[in-house]
Amino acid sequence: MIARHVRRAFAIALLVFLASATGRSQPQEIPARIVSTSPSITETLFALGLGDRVVGVSTYCRYPPAVAALPKVGTFLKPDAETIARLKPDLVFVHKGPNNVLAQLGTLGIKTAVVDRGSLPGVFTTIREISTAANVADKGERLVSDLNAGLDRVRASVAGRTPRKLLIIVGRRTGTLTDVIAVGPGSYLHGIATIAGGSNVLASTTLEYPRISMETVISLAPDVIVDVGEMGESPADSDRRRQITEGLWRSQTLVQAVRDGGVHAVHDEAFVVPGPRIVEVARTMARWLHGVEPR
Amino acid sequence: MLMRRRPVVAWVGGSGLLFAAAALLLPFVGPSALDWARVWQRQEPDWSILTNLRLSRTLLGLFAGGALALAGSLFQSMLRDALATPYTLGVSTGASLGAVIAIAFDWHTVAGVVGIWAGALVGAGLILFVVMGAATRGGQLSSSSLLLAGIAINSVCAALILLVHGLTGMSQSFAISRWLIGGLDAIERSTLLVYMLVVIATGIIIIRQGRQWNLLAVGEAWAATRGAQVRRALFQGYVAGSILAATTVALTGPIGFVGLVVPHLLRGRLGGDDRMLMPCAFLLGGVLLASCDALGRVLLAPAEIPAGAITVCIGGPYLIWVIRRGGLR
Structure with a gap:
């Protein structure tokens, strides 16, 4: 009886190990078509070097100037699921908000990632969340590190005042x-x-x-x-x-x-x-x- | 119709005293402490804070609350509709649409007037003519046609506000959202003076015709048999109430509740005689809005809570309490 339980536990452990090993060996692809639903997400995507993969942005996005020519998918409060779906994105970044766009995109089988918004620490969290979801986590860490260094220089310039x-x-x-x-x-x-x-x-x-x-x-x-x-x-x-x-x-x-x-x-x-x-x-x-x- | 003189004097006089007391005392309520020695010696900034900012805001609250309550009681009598408010007949929503367009198109000033105020007044004026035109048929005007035309135009204006709001940029969208919340703030002395004169003149015209509104509140046919010129009365009432509502909305944005509830609360105490109800509604509506604004200035100071939110938070439960006691007619 005990031996059967041990064998079953061993088999499960082996399966889990094989599954995780297989997962690790798969290359993590950077999404080819990304949709942003807010100016802060758009700016972060461009700062991460993913600008050429952005296929849709929010109505309020104006920076960098390249976004002017991109299709608009509504505002961060109310992104338009239909417009987003027509762009055939691999990944859509959204903020938490009073809308059901996440459920709508989920129904359409479109992959989404929800990111933070608002405070200064939230800027760094957002960069990490976006870079992780887009499989460029290393670039995200570099950007965070650069921004922190920039802020430290500003801090130093006013120190003692x-x-x-x-x-x-x-x-x-x-x-x-x-x-x-x-x-x-x-x-x-x-x-x-x-x-x-x-x-x-x-x-x-x-x-x-x-x-x-x-x-x-x-x-x-x-x-x-x-x-x-x-x-x-x-x-x-x-x-x-x-x-x-x-x-x-x-x-x-x-x-x-x-x-x-x-x-x-x-x-x-x-x-x-x-x-x-x-x-x-x-x-x-x-x-x-x-x-x-x-x- | 004869009114018993003593209750009239007591209620109108008492309301007038409260109004005067609010005008004198509420400017002393604010988010920051004033240095009385500096105020006494007319030293800045304390002197200007009291006499320019707080007094201006208190007077705006008193007259805006009064104008909305008076317009509400007028429309409730005229249309024989317990749910009528200064916003029912479309003109206020027209004013809001004008203001929203002014924000969307970034009209900072129009002919020397703040763009939002100018837009609101033009919007209200245009809608006044549209509603009047839609409600008049064969030279005849009835309260039901006025009400239906007003509700229809109201809906159209509200839809256009949503449309304009949806097409604007982030900054304008934020400004429109904020404006639609409504609220009191200090305004220039000259603008306040013009507004007060308009409200006083229009208010006197409305209150002096109290008997006419009493007759219309019973029914148009009945009013006609008692010598009332129904078409003229409806026209006058609509224009006068619209002037009160439009000028108020232009300066404060839409502030709800006061125009609906103050007349009802007073009707429960005073009965339906507009000759006594209307002056009291004006005076106590003003006291309610100005007091709620003063409270909103200090509750979370230095942050402020919009007066309309405080008015509803206090007035709503009070109204329910009155209803439960059976004090509403």
Whole structure:
């Protein structure tokens, strides 16, 4: 009786070993046709050198410029399963969201990978998740290592300096300075601001993106305000919006940053896309906060 | 119809006192502590925070809440529909569509006016004519045709908002989503003054015709036998209510609940006489919205909670409590 159990256990162990050995010997192919459903995924895929395999991107993807010619598959909140299916992808990257696209793609037999989104550590997690799913894990580790080195250089450039009070605005009512949505703790811009020698004036709030009033802007007295509230569709459009935004702020003379010339209207989408351009964003912030030019 | 004078004076006077008290006290509620010595000596920024930002916001809340509650009670009487709100007849959704188009096409300013406000007013004006045209048949206008035309146009505008929203870029899409939540914020003194004058003038016109709304609330045929000019009354009521709703939506975005529930809660206490109900609805609707906004400013300070969310969180359970007690008519 016991001998029969031992024989059965041995047979199972042998099968498991053979299966794993066979699995290991199979070459891990890089997917030939990849679909991205968000700007951060697209930027990560291109940074991993997989740009030529991307066959579809989200409506909001604009960087790198090569994506302009690619088919659009909806937004990261609501990717269109039918459009994705027509592209015959080998792998589709999606964020967790309030939609049933995962189930729809599963029904169609399309392979998907769900990736993280939001915080600064999430940028690195996303890179690892994408590179692992696309079978280029080594490239992912190299990219993570490069980005960490870049952020360390920014950190070093502001080391020893007193952190400056910073307010980052990511949304407001068009053409006004009302209904202001700012960056609180936990968000990816908060993390980058800390590295660049900034002290987020809303670090003590409990919300990731709190709505604040102009009274709060005045009373928090930030040294620097970064306004990402309006993003242009093109460089010329962005420049026009930047001028309008700066004009709106000029009238707010009770705000410390306005008096000190510390308001920066941003027209670069890198500020709102948590992806591989984080070092670029950190460098810009360090320049605005401390006037340094990190390598 | 005669009203007993004492309850009228008591209710309207009491509501007026509450309104005045809110205007005086709520500016002292805010996310940051004011230095009273600096306020007294008119030193900045404390002086401007109190007199420009908080006072402006409180007055906007008082008049916006008042305008929505008054428009709600007017439409409920005029259309004899307990579920009528300032948004029922399409004009507010037209205003929202105009504002959403202004955001999508990036109209920062139009003829010196903030693009969203201009877009909302133009949208509301156009829809007002469309609804009026659709509801009028053979020169006749009835509350049922107005209601049906309003609901139809409302749906079309809501669909167009979704369409425009879906076609915009990320930044505009975010701005539209935020605008559709609605909320109060400080606005320029000159804009606030114009808005208050419009609300006061329109409010007086509506409240002065309280007897007419009482007659329409019973029925159009019955109102006609009592000497009411039904077509003219419906036209006036629709235009006046739309002006209140459209100007409010232009400045605050859509804020729900106040226009639906305040008239119902008051009707439970005061009865259905619009001559007393309407002034009280205006005054107490304003107090409710401004108070909820003040609460939203401090609950998670320095973060804010939109006034509309607080209004529903407090008003909803209260309404259910009133219904359970049988206090709603």
